[in-house]
Amino acid sequence: xxxxxxxxxxxxxxxxxxxxxxxxxxxxxxxxxxxxxxxxxxxxxxxxxxxxxxxxxxxxxxxxxxxxxxxxxxxxxxxxxxxxxxxxxxxxxxxxxxxxxxxxxxxxxxxxxxxxxxxxxxxxxxxxxxxxxxxxxxxxxxxxxxxxxxxxxxxxxxxxxxxxxxxxxxxxxxxxxxxxxxxxxxxxxxxxxxxxxxxxxxxxxxxxxxxxxxxxxxxxxxxxxxxxxxxxxxxxxxxxxxxxxxxxxxxxxxxxxxxxxxxxxxxxxxxxxxxxxxxxxxxxxxxxxxxxxxxxxxxx
Amino acid sequence: xxxxxxxxxxxxxxxxxxxxxxxxxxxxxxxxxxxxxxxxxxxxxxxxxxxxxxxxxxxxxxxxxxxxxxxxxxxxxxxxxxxxxxxxxxxxxxxxxxxxxxxxxxxxxxxxxxxxxxxxxxxxxxxxxxxxxxxxxxxxxxxxxxxxxxxxxxxxxxxxxxxxxxxxxxxxxxxxxxxxxxxxxxxxxxxxxxxxxxxxxxxxxxxxxxxxxxxxxxxxxxxxxxxxxxxxxxxxxxxxxxxxxxxxxxxxxxxxxxxxxxxxxxxxxxxxxxxxxxxxxxxxxxxxxxxxxxxxxxxxxxxxxxxxxxxxxxxxxxxxxxxx
Amino acid sequence: xxxxxxxxxxxxxxxxxxxxxxxxxxxxxxxxxxxxxxxxxxxxxxxxxxxxxxxxxxxxxxxxxxxxxxxxxxxxxxxxxxxxxxxxxxxxxxxxxxxxxxxxxxxxxxxxxxxxxxxxxxxxxxxxxxxxxxxxxxxxxxxxxxxxxxxxxxxxxxxxxxxxxxxxxxxxxxxxxxxxxxxxxxxxxxxxxxxxxxxxxxxxxxxxxxxxxxxxxxxxxxxxxxxxxxxxxxxxxxxxxxxxxxxxxxxxxxxxxxxxxxxxxxxxxxxxxxxxxxxxxxxxxxxxxxxxxxxxxxxxxxxxxxxxxxxxxxxxxxxxxxxxxxx
Numbered sequence: 001x002x003x004x005x006x007x008x009x010x011x012x013x014x015x016x017x018x019x020x021x022x023x024x025x026x027x028x029x030x031x032x033x034x035x036x037x038x039x040x041x042x043x044x045x046x047x048x049x050x051x052x053x054x055x056x057x058x059x060x061x062x063x064x065x066x067x068x069x070x071x072x073x074x075x076x077x078x079x080x081x082x083x084x085x086x087x088x089x090x091x092x093x094x095x096x097x098x099x100x101x102x103x104x105x106x107x108x109x110x111x112x113x114x115x116x117x118x119x120x121x122x123x124x125x126x127x128x129x130x131x132x133x134x135x136x137x138x139x140x141x142x143x144x145x146x147x148x149x150x151x152x153x154x155x156x157x158x159x160x161x162x163x164x165x166x167x168x169x170x171x172x173x174x175x176x177x178x179x180x181x182x183x184x185x186x187x188x189x190x191x192x193x194x195x196x197x198x199x200x201x202x203x204x205x206x207x208x209x210x211x212x213x214x215x216x217x218x219x220x221x222x223x224x225x226x227x228x229x230x231x232x233x234x235x236x237x238x239x240x241x242x243x244x245x246x247x248x249x250x251x252x253x254x255x256x257x258x259x260x261x262x263x264x265x266x267x268x269x270x271x272x273x274x275x276x277x278x279x280x281x282x283x284x285x286x287x288x289x290x291x292x293x294x295x296x297x298x299x300x
Numbered sequence: 301x302x303x304x305x306x307x308x309x310x311x312x313x314x315x316x317x318x319x320x321x322x323x324x325x326x327x328x329x330x331x332x333x334x335x336x337x338x339x340x341x342x343x344x345x346x347x348x349x350x351x352x353x354x355x356x357x358x359x360x361x362x363x364x365x366x367x368x369x370x371x372x373x374x375x376x377x378x379x380x381x382x383x384x385x386x387x388x389x390x391x392x393x394x395x396x397x398x399x400x401x402x403x404x405x406x407x408x409x410x411x412x413x414x415x416x417x418x419x420x421x422x423x424x425x426x427x428x429x430x431x432x433x434x435x436x437x438x439x440x441x442x443x444x445x446x447x448x449x450x451x452x453x454x455x456x457x458x459x460x461x462x463x464x465x466x467x468x469x470x471x472x473x474x475x476x477x478x479x480x481x482x483x484x485x486x487x488x489x490x491x492x493x494x495x496x497x498x499x500x501x502x503x504x505x506x507x508x509x510x511x512x513x514x515x516x517x518x519x520x521x522x523x524x525x526x527x528x529x530x531x532x533x534x535x536x537x538x539x540x541x542x543x544x545x546x547x548x549x550x551x552x553x554x555x556x557x558x559x560x561x562x563x564x565x566x567x568x569x570x571x572x573x574x575x576x577x578x579x580x581x582x583x584x585x586x587x588x589x590x591x592x593x594x595x596x597x598x599x600x601x602x603x604x605x606x607x608x609x610x611x612x613x614x615x616x617x618x619x620x621x622x623x624x
Numbered sequence: 625x626x627x628x629x630x631x632x633x634x635x636x637x638x639x640x641x642x643x644x645x646x647x648x649x650x651x652x653x654x655x656x657x658x659x660x661x662x663x664x665x666x667x668x669x670x671x672x673x674x675x676x677x678x679x680x681x682x683x684x685x686x687x688x689x690x691x692x693x694x695x696x697x698x699x700x701x702x703x704x705x706x707x708x709x710x711x712x713x714x715x716x717x718x719x720x721x722x723x724x725x726x727x728x729x730x731x732x733x734x735x736x737x738x739x740x741x742x743x744x745x746x747x748x749x750x751x752x753x754x755x756x757x758x759x760x761x762x763x764x765x766x767x768x769x770x771x772x773x774x775x776x777x778x779x780x781x782x783x784x785x786x787x788x789x790x791x792x793x794x795x796x797x798x799x800x801x802x803x804x805x806x807x808x809x810x811x812x813x814x815x816x817x818x819x820x821x822x823x824x825x826x827x828x829x830x831x832x833x834x835x836x837x838x839x840x841x842x843x844x845x846x847x848x849x850x851x852x853x854x855x856x857x858x859x860x861x862x863x864x865x866x867x868x869x870x871x872x873x874x875x876x877x878x879x880x881x882x883x884x885x886x887x888x889x890x891x892x893x894x895x896x897x898x899x900x901x902x903x904x905x906x907x908x909x910x911x912x913x914x915x916x917x918x919x920x921x922x923x924x925x926x927x928x929x930x931x932x933x934x935x936x937x938x939x940x941x942x943x944x945x946x947x948x949x950x951x
Contacts, residue, residue, distance in 0.1 A: 139315070143600065144556040146563065147593075154581045154589055155326040231442040238444050239566055239578050254445060258567075262463055266452055273445045284440045518726040525680055526741045526792060527714035530706075536740070540731045 021293040031285045038279055042098040049091035050076060054246070068267050081267035083256060089267060092253055093275045099249040100276065103160060104230035107167035111229075112222045114168065115175025120210050122176065123183035134180065137173040145170045145232060153241040163242050167229050178221050182214040216294040223287035227280045234276055250276040308608060312601045319597040324367055327586050327593075328360065367590075376594060377587030381580070386591035390573050394595075395475045396466055397572035400495060400564065401557045403479060403488055405550060407496035412503025413546065417539065419504070420511025431504060438501030443560070447494040447567035454490060462487050464569035491568040498560055499553055503546060510542030552607055555600040628655035629832050630679070630717075630800050635692035637671070637678050640685075643904040648674045648687065650856035656800060661823065661833045663843030663864070665879070666853035667900050672836045675853070676802040679834075680719055681709040697799060714745050718793035719802040723809050724786035728777040734761075734788055735773040741795050760791040765821060783814035790822060797829055804836045819846060840879055844868055852876045855901060855911035862936020872936070872943040874916045910941070918942045 023029050041048060051058050068081040068089075080089035122133035140148065149166045156162040195205050234251030236242035238258075243249045248256070250272045257268030351357045355366065370377065376387045415435075419428035455463035467487030469476035478484030514520060515538065523533045562574035569575070573592055580588040637649035649671040656662050666672045677683055679694055681701060694701040696716055701709065721727045729737060738757035742748060748756075754773070761769035764787040777785055786806055793801060803822065807815040823846055826833045835843055843850060844864065851861040852875065860873040871877045878896035898915035901907065907914055913923040920942060928939045 142604070143597075144559045147559040147596065150562065150577070150581070151323065151326055151593060227440055231440065234442050235444055235563055238442075239563065241578075241581055251442070254448065258448065261448060261452060262456060264456060266456070269448055270452070273448065276445065277441055280440050280442070281437070284436065288436075518721050518723060519729040521677075521682060522719075522721060522727045522789065522792075523729070524682055525713055525719040526744065527710050527712070527796075528740060528744050529710065532740065532744070536736075537729050537732070541729070544731065 018293050022289060025289070028286075028289045031282055031289065034278075034282045035286055038097065038282060039101065041094055042101045045094040045098040049088075049094045051088045051091040053087045053092040053095055067265075080271045081265075083253075083268050084260070089253075089271055092248070093250070093272050096248055096250040096253045096272055097275055097279065099160065099243060099247055100230050100233060100251070101279065103163055103167070103233045103243070103249065104226045107164045107229050107233075108171065108222055108226045110164070111168040111171035111225075112175050112218065115172035116179045116211065116214070116218055118172065119176035119179030120183055120214065123180045124205070124210065130180075133176065137176050140173045141177070145228075146235065149232060149236055150239070150241060153236060158241065158244045160243050160247055163233055163236065166236075167232060170232070171225060171229065174221060174225060175218065178217055179211075179214045182217055183210055186210060186213050220287060220291045220294055223290055224284060227283040227287065230276070230283070231280055250279075305609065308605060312605045315601055316594075316597055320368070320371065320594060321364075323590055323593045323597070324364055327589050328363060328367075371594070376591040379580075379585050379588050381583050381585045381588075386585075386587035387595075389576060389588055390591045390595050393571060393573040393576050395477065396570065397558060397561050397565070397574060399477055399479060400488065400492055400561055400570065400572060401554060403492040404495035404557060404561075404564075405499070405554060407492055408499040408503050409546070409550065411496060412500040413507045413539075413543075415500075416504040416507025417511045417534065417542070420508040421515065421534065423508075423512060432508075435501040435504040438497050438504075443494060443498045444563050444567050446497060447491070447564060450490050450494060451567070461490050464491075464567075466571050491564050491570050494567070495557060495561060495564045499550065499557060502553070503550065506546045506549060507542050510545060511538055514538045514541050548607065552603060555596070555603050558599060559596055629658045629697055630654075630656040630834075631693075631695040632675070632679070633693040633695070635675065635678060635694060636690040637674050637683055637687060638690045639687040641904065646903045647690075647856050648903060649678060651692070652853070652856075652858050654851055654858065654861070656832045656834060658799075658832060659827065659830050660849065661826070661835060661847045663847035663850045664834055664836045664853065665838065665840055665843060665850060667838055669855075669900050669903065670853040671856040671903075672853050673804050676719060676804050676834065676836055679800075679802060680713055680717055681706070682719075711745070714741060714796040714798065716798055717800045717802065718796070718798040719804065720786070720789050720793045720806045722805040724782050724789055724806075725809070727789045728785055730777055733774060733776055734780075738773070738788075738792055738795065741792055745796055756795065757791075760795050761788065763794075763825065764788075764791045765817075766791070783810055783818065786810060786818060787821075790818070790825075794825060794829065794831070798831055800832045800834065801826060802834045802836065805838070807842070808837070808839075815842075840868065852879070855906055856903060857911070857939065858937075859912065859940070860936065860938040862938075866935045870945075872931075872938040872945075873912075873940050874918050874942075874944055875912050877944045878915075910939075918944065 023032070046052065066078055066082045066086075068079060070078050070081065076088070078088050078090070080093065082088060083092065118133060122130040149170050152166040152169060153162060156166065200208075233242055233249060234254065237249050237251030238255045240255065243252055245252070253272035254269050254276070257265070257270070257272065260268050348357070355363060358366075367377070374387065375385065378384060379386050379389055382389060415431045419425075419431045422428050451463045454461045465487060467478045467484035468481060469478045469484060470480050471477075472480070479488055520533060520537060523537050528537075559574075561570075561572060562577055564570065565572045565574040566578050573595070577589060577592045579585075580592070632652055632654045635649055635652045636647065639646045639648055652671070652675055654662070654664075654675075664672045664675065674683070674687070678689055679696075679701070681704070683689055689702055692702065696712065699712075701712070704712075728734070735754060735757060738760065739750065739753040742753040742756055743750075757773060758769045761772055766772050766784065766787055772780070772784075772788075777788075780788065790806070801822075806822075807818050810818065819842065822833065825831070835846060837843055847864050849862065850864045850867045851858045852867070852873065853859065854875050860867060860871065860876045867876060868880065871880060875896070881896075896915055897917075901911060901914070907924070909922075909924040909926055910916070910919070910928055913919040916923065922941055928941045930937050930939055931943070932938075
């Protein structure tokens with residue numbers, strides 16, 4: 001007997017084929033390149049940015065609120081203008097993107113892992129456990145995510161770690177529901193019967209057999225959910241309950257620029273906003289394409 | 301039907317009680333509002349006085365007991381900041397929020413249904429593709445940013461509409477409303493449109509799929525075989541069929557719209573209960589936060605209850621299922 | 625000879641699908657005379673319903689009428705703009721469908737659905753239209769029609785709903801009524817009632833009736849003439865008695881054999897072997913050849929043309945004759 005269940009054997013070539021499917025459309029390739037570019041910028045922001053926006057020694061209050069294209073006292077060009085503290089907006093956006101993507105990805109991955117585990121567990125256990133978990137999921141999903149996140153952050157206070165925890169709590173239910181729905185279909189299939197007949201330990205059945213087969217829909221949901229998490233984080237930060245002032249995400253930057261919007265200093269809010277929108281749209285487009293590739297039945 | 305009614309109301313009360321506990325614990329268990337309210341130079345004695353005055357020195361369970369007891373008497377505590385009953389503050393600001401949510405709801409129907417029906421009738425036209433792409437943006441873009449861009453365009457650049465606040469109000473049955481005067485409406489337009497976009501995307505999708513389904517139905521074919529004009533078929537036969545599910549779902553979404561108004565009200569400095577919530581979170585004014593949340597939970601539960609009961613009254617199958 | 629009210633000539637309807645162009649109707653010719661009842665018989669997928677829809681101009685993309693002629697009372701319908709066709713639907717031709725549960729709009733009252741039909745064609749007052757609607761309901765045997773007018777479809781039984789649909793179709797006294805299996809979804813007892821009522825109404829009004837069905841037994845007592853369709857073509861057409869008593873085409877013969885009947889009780893039910901072919905990849909030659917017990921080599925090469933005698937036409941190289949069948 002081998003360690004890999006046979007559902008995996010054909011999985012290898014299937015995954016490769018799906019990757020091929022994904023790139024079969026030029027637009028999908030472009031979107032993917034954009035995504036990789038955004039990730040690259042986010043990861044290497046400290047090395048790319050013209051200035052470290054949080055090193056006060058590099059800032060000059062005399063450079064405050066300069067429109068895009070202005071020159072700094074020290075001769076540096078602010079391509080996207082500066083904020084009220086003389087901070088280069090381009091640099092601030094690169095750093096902000098880093099924080100936004102970090103929060104989005106980490107919270108989604110954690111929520112996915114936790115939610116999926118709970119979902120698989122509930123589906124496998126069945127009975128009262130399943131009923132209880134699904135009632136909880138339904139109850140939570142009947143309230144808007146923004147409200148739950150607000151309550152949690154009103155309680156926790158500000159902080160990147162706290163935002164991530166709040167986003168995990170808000171999101172886990174989606175995955176639990178997705179996985180449970182798929183697991184219900186899968187658990188009556190032959191290979192599950194086979195695994196049970198072989199008397200494999202329950203944990204092995206759950207994680208080696210059930211979960212891999214729930215993976216494609218999970219990946220689709222998670223991709224789109226990263227975009228949602230980023231948007232939600234930005235909203236919370238805009239409302240002043242998200243990330244702290246010292247580690248501004250894109251949402252925080254937009255909030256800072258909000259006060260100057262009325263006086264026509266559009267750039268402080270607009271550029272971070274465009275960066276945010278670009279990130280969200282790109283991730284959504286990748287998610288859409290993944291949906292088409294991974295689940296032809298759902299294709300529009 | 302009566303047993304169902306009682307059971308369903310019992311469930312609703314249970315949800316409210318559970319949410320009350322969760323809300324109370326999460327809001328009261330952490331942080332110390334005295335730090336914010338007290339004079340920064342205050343000494344320990346003054347701090348203790350304030351604490352005692354606000355009842356914050358008592359053990360948590362006692363505070364909770366008091367909270368429940370008072371809540372049952374319609375008292376959700378006094379605002380630390382305004383020194384007024386929290387519930388009164390919320391109720392004062394509620395008409396503004398409800399007005400915003402209702403106007404937005406109507407706007408989302410007025411915008412969403414024609415676009416959705418059009419793209420459902422011509423799913424392959426480029427205009428339909430554009431509508432669908434737009435609705436994906438409406439779903440995924442952060443709503444507050446759209447609001448900001450609208451302010452930038454219509455208030456700052458074009459100077460057509462005010463950037464925020466609430467316009468003059470007129471009293472209707474003692475409730476101040478602003479949609480009756482043009483000046484009041486001008487203030488309502490941008491925030492309501494922003495909030496409407498948040499749901500218009502949903503309406504577009506619902507009415508599109510509804511239309512695509514309806515045009516394949518026999519009754520549409522029969523209507524064509526009767527010699528009716530395409531206009532009449534779409535406006536009467538198709539529209540009437542898709543309106544029922546769309547309006548039902550939107551009714552359910554009213555609660556989420558009220559909750560989401562928190563964001564819109566903050567962007568447009570609109571004096572509703574959502575703005576009050578955000579201000580109160582910033583000032584750690586716990587009774588107001590709790591009062592807001594309890595109010596929204598009650599609104600949610602009541603809306604769900606009404607919809608469920610309506611379904612049960614209209615559809616005998618639901619009752620049968622429940623009886624089993 | 626009398627001039628037919630409705631005349632189809634070499635009608636071809638195609639559907640563009642992923643597997644290529646499907647010829648759902650492939651060269652159908654059919655004449656219907658005033659007051660005549662024609663049974664259009666075939667299995668599902670044979671193109672009989674598509675033929676009916678094509679006459680009313682209700683073929684939607686990806687389908688289209690590729691060629692041929694549909695002549696209604698001297699007027700050519702193919703190529704007519706939709707607004708002109710719309711004027712004819714109702715007063716000149718009407719159609720009723722299989723499932724009475726879905727034919728009527730569930731959210732509109734019966735009166736709305738009837739009155740709008742009249743007012744789409746004639747500039748009459750609401751009151752006059754209502755009176756006519758009430759009379760129409762009475763005519764199809766609906767008790768207390770004034771009350772029924774105020775109900776919604778789900779408050780009526782299936783048979784009642786089909787009667788309402790028939791009443792609507794006959795509201796404008798059409799010259800031709802196309803009935804697409806309107807009794808299939810109903811109880812057997814109601815089936816025969818409705819069958820008889822439609823036949824009688826059409827006779828009274830002088831309306832020609834095309835009755836589409838998969839059930840030969842239904843048309844046996846109803847139709848003056850019969851057209852049997854297979855894979856988009858009329859394979860045999862003629863007066864009802866000769867076709868049913870002495871079929872020429874092996875497919876008609878097979879259909880008669882597979883219809884259970886009283887006088888052969890206890891016998892094994894004869895069946896046509898094989899399945900209806902997919903229209904996307906029809907066999908070369910005669911489409912029925914793979915299932916035909918009489919097929920020879922020539923059937924697999926060329927498609928048989930039309931043969932006719934004084935009562936009927938058929939498409940077969942090796943027609944069945946009564947003598948052979950008896951052996």
